[in-house]
Every structure is written in C-alpha cells, then in structure tokens.
Amino acid sequence: MHLNDLFDVIFRWAHLIAGIMWVGNSMLFNWLDRNLEKVAGQGPLSQGKIFMVHSGAFYDVEKKLLGPGEMPKILHWFKWQNFATWATGISLFVIVYYLNGAGGLVDPSTHDVDRTVAVAMSISIIFVAWLIYDSLWKLVGDSNPRLAGIISIVLLFASIFGFSLFFSGKATYMQTGVVIGTLMTGNVWMCIVPSQHELVNATKEGRDQDPAFSIRAKQRSIHNNYLTFPLLFIMVSNHFGGATSHPLNWLILILVMIGGAGIRHFMNIRYLGNGRERAVAAWLFPAASAGAFAIASLMIVTRIDARSVDNIDEPVSFKRAQEIIATRCVPCHSTHPSDDVFTAPPAGLRLDSPRQIQVNAKAIRLRAVDQQNMPFNNKTGITRRERGELKKWIDDGARTD
Numbered sequence: 001m002h003l004n005d006l007f008d009v010i011f012r013w014a015h016l017i018a019g020i021m022w023v024g025n026s027m028l029f030n031w032l033d034r035n036l037e038k039v040a041g042q043g044p045l046s047q048g049k050i051f052m053v054h055s056g057a058f059y060d061v062e063k064k065l066l067g068p069g070e071m072p073k074i075l076h077w078f079k080w081q082n083f084a085t086w087a088t089g090i091s092l093f094v095i096v097y098y099l100n101g102a103g104g105l106v107d108p109s110t111h112d113v114d115r116t117v118a119v120a121m122s123i124s125i126i127f128v129a130w131l132i133y134d135s136l137w138k139l140v141g142d143s144n145p146r147l148a149g150i151i152s153i154v155l156l157f158a159s160i161f162g163f164s165l166f167f168s169g170k171a172t173y174m175q176t177g178v179v180i181g182t183l184m185t186g187n188v189w190m191c192i193v194p195s196q197h198e199l200v201n202a203t204k205e206g207r208d209q210d211p212a213f214s215i216r217a218k219q220r221s222i223h224n225n226y227l228t229f230p231l232l233f234i235m236v237s238n239h240f241g242g243a244t245s246h247p248l249n250w251l252i253l254i255l256v257m258i259g260g261a262g263i264r265h266f267m268n269i270r271y272l273g274n275g276r277e278r279a280v281a282a283w284l285f286p287a288a289s290a291g292a293f294a295i296a297s298l299m300i301v302t303r304i305d306a307r308s309v310d311n312i313d314e315p316v317s318f319k320r321a322q323e324i325i326a327t328r329c330v331p332c333h334s335t336h337p338s339d340d341v342f343t344a345p346p347a348g349l350r351l352d353s354p355r356q357i358q359v360n361a362k363a364i365r366l367r368a369v370d371q372q373n374m375p376f377n378n379k380t381g382i383t384r385r386e387r388g389e390l391k392k393w394i395d396d397g398a399r400t401d
C-alpha cells in the first residue's frame with residue numbers, strides 16, 4: 001500500500017470516529033436541554049431535571065448552577081472530540097488535496113489554476129474566513145445578530161461560488177467543509193470553552209458570571225448546531241460525483257445546505273421543554289419537507305445542463321472503444337498503471353481486458369459520458385468526440401464481438 005493511502009485510511013477512520021463522538025455528544029446535549037423538566041422542590045439554581053433509562057439502570061440528571069465552594073473535584077469537559085475531528089479532518093484534507101502534487105485540488109480541464117497558487121489560496125481562505133466571521137460577530141453580532149446572520153450567510157454562499165471558480169468540484173465541497181469545520185472549532189475553543197472557564201471561575205469566586213461570555217457562547221453554539229447537517233453532507237459528498245462534478249455544483253451545495261439546516265431547525269423546535277413535544281405535524285412534516293427540498297434540488301439541478309458529448313451516428317466497434325480506453329483510461333485503470341501518481345488502479349478499477357471493459361460499461365458511461373469526471377482531471381486528454389464514441393458503443397449494447 002502506498003504511504004499516502006495508508007495515511008488516508010488512518011486519518012479518515014479516526015476522523016469518522018471523532019466526528020461521531022463530537023456530533024453525537026452535541027446532539028445529546030441539545031436534546032437534554034430541550035427536554036429538561038421543572039420538578040417541584042428543586043433549588044433556585046436548578047434549571048431542570050431529566051430521567052432516562054439506558055444500559056441497565058436509570059439516569060437522573062440535573063442541569064444547574066453551583067453555589068460558591070460547590071465545585072466538584074472531577075468535572076468533565078467536552079472539547080477534545082471537537083479538536084480531534086478538526087485535526088484529523090485538516091490532516092485528511094492535506095493528504096488528499098495538497099500532497100501528491102495537489103492533483104485533486106484543481107481540475108485543469110475546467111479551470112487551469114497553478115497548483116501552488118491553489119494550495120496557498122486554500123490555506124489562506126481557512127484563516128481569513130475565521131477572522132472575518134469572528135470579527136463580524138464581535139462587531140455586529142452583539143448589537144444586531146440578525147444583520148450579522150444575513151451577512152454571514154451571504155458571505156458563505158458567495159465563497160462557495162468563488163471556490164467553484166478555482167478549485168475542482170470535489171475540492172469546492174471539501175474547501176467549504178474545512179472552512180465550516182474550522183469556524184465551528186474556532187467557536188468551541190475561542191468562545192464556548194472560554195465561557196465555560198468563566199462560569200467555573202465565577203462559581204469558585206462566588207460571583208455571577210459575566211453575561212457577555214455566555215451570550216456570545218450561546219450564539220456560536222447555535223451556529224454550530226445549524227452547520228452540523230450541511231457539514232455531514234459535505235463529508236460524504238465525495239460519493240456524489242453527479243453533484244460535485246456538475247457545472248452548477250456550487251448551486252447544488254447551497255440548496256442542499258439550506259435543506260440540511262432546515263431539517264435541523266425543525267428538529268430544534270420540536271421540544272417545548274418539560275418533556276413536552278410539539279405535535280408531529282408541526283415539526284416532522286416541515287423537517288421532512290426540508291429534507292425533500294435538499295434531495296429534490298440535488299436531483300433537479302444535476303439534470304439540467306447535462307454535459308454534452310459529440311453525437312455519433314455510425315456504429316462504433318469494440319476495437320475502437322478499447323483503443324480509446326487504452327489511451328485515456330488504462331494509464332491509471334490497469335493492474336500496472338503507467339501514471340506517475342496512481343501506482344495502483346484507482347478504486348480498484350482495471351480496464352485491461354475486453355471482459356473488464358464490458359462488465360464496467362455502465363460505470364464508464366456514468367463517469368466518462370454523463371458526469372465527465374473521468375479521466376481524472378482529464379489528465380489523458382480525452383476529446384468530446386471520444387466520449388461520444390464511448391457513449392454510442394455502450395448504448396448499442398457494449399458488445400465485444
């Protein structure tokens with residue numbers, strides 16, 4: 001196994017595990033908050049109780065502030081899951097998109113951006129995005145959160161469009177994901193954790209906590225809450241070539257993000273507190289509609305403006321199809337690739353023999369004709385005519401005789 005592939009596996013696996021722990025925790029705490037019950041006889045510092053059954057016994061949890069001197073010796077914090085998710089995510093981004101000559105970051109067949117420039121841009125965008133977002137919310141967010149919210153959303157969507165002008169389709173999605181993940185991690189470490197420290201210190205000193213900390217922390221954790229579902233979509237977007245390699249990939253991403261945040265919104269408003277829940281029609285239906293909006297946008301936009309190929313009327317022989325595949329695909333998709341970067345057949349796909357070509361005809365049609373994201377970055381320079389010839393050969397039954 002190539003060293004790069006090995007790191008890819010390690011960091012991807014760790015990223016998934018850490019991400020599940022972080023998002024899982026955060027959803028559980030959101031759920032707890034919304035289900036707290038006011039029970040008679042609780043002290044003035046109590047914010048509610050909740051009773052649960054899990055793993056063989058009952059959990060009796062109370063949310064409360066503490067009086068001075070009541071601080072327990074062992075206090076559990078929840079911040080490393082977030083850090084681990086971010087650190088493994090950034091590492092994975094570097095491994096997949098910056099190393100190996102940054103082949104995945106730019107797609108010369110659509111925008112021919114110098115790779116070093118693209119890497120430099122990608123890195124600086126991550127930092128600049130945090131600076132802009134954080135300053136915006138510090139300067140405008142305190143006094144006018146609505147305005148700050150609108151500006152943030154406009155900037156986010158404009159950035160996605162901007163990324164699509166420089167980066168490859170997949171990298172446009174991942175750059176967005178890395179930016180969002182970094183904002184969320186910044187929120188945790190620069191706002192939410194400091195606010196928790198302030199709470200601990202105030203409690204120890206027996207004074208009220210400075211509300212400025214908690215208001216800001218609350219705002220930022222709401223942002224994180226809404227960004228989770230869109231971010232999870234981006235994490236798996238690599239599997240949706242129809243979306244990432246579409247000429248309107250930026251629009252698809254924006255629409256799916258709106259739908260994803262919508263689902264989260266209706267899940268958020270589901271609980272009325274004290275264990276009471278809104279009627280199913282008031283939250284499940286709109287949440288499902290937001291999901292349907294996301295999926296429908298995905299399907300509709302990927303259908304329009306399908307990439308065209310040359311129309312071929314005369315039949316195409318297998319000999320001709322194999323010739324195209326041998327020059328345009330086999331440099332990578334072979335038991336022994338001749339490509340300088342891919343030393344093993346990518347995705348395990350080999351197109352050396354007639355049989356291998358025939359059984360993969362559907363996949364070839366999808367990637368080389370419909371989505372046109374193969375050959376990878378069109379490294380082997382396939383032409384529109386050759387795509388048309390492959391299409392004709394496959395549509396006529398992909399016969400090898």
Ligand code: HEC
Nearest residue numbers: 328329331332346347349363364367368374375376379380
């Ligand atoms: C420069 C190397 C390169 C060339 C040339 C290339 N591919 Fe690929 N191919 C890849 C990589 C990398 C992947 C895995 C990433 C992905 O799926 O986008 C892949 C994946 C695929 C897959 C998906 C396989 C699966 O099971 O997930 C198909 C189908 C495919 N290529 C078809 C083709 C066809 C058809 C051609 C020629 C027209 C071609 N490729 C040329 C690098 C290449």
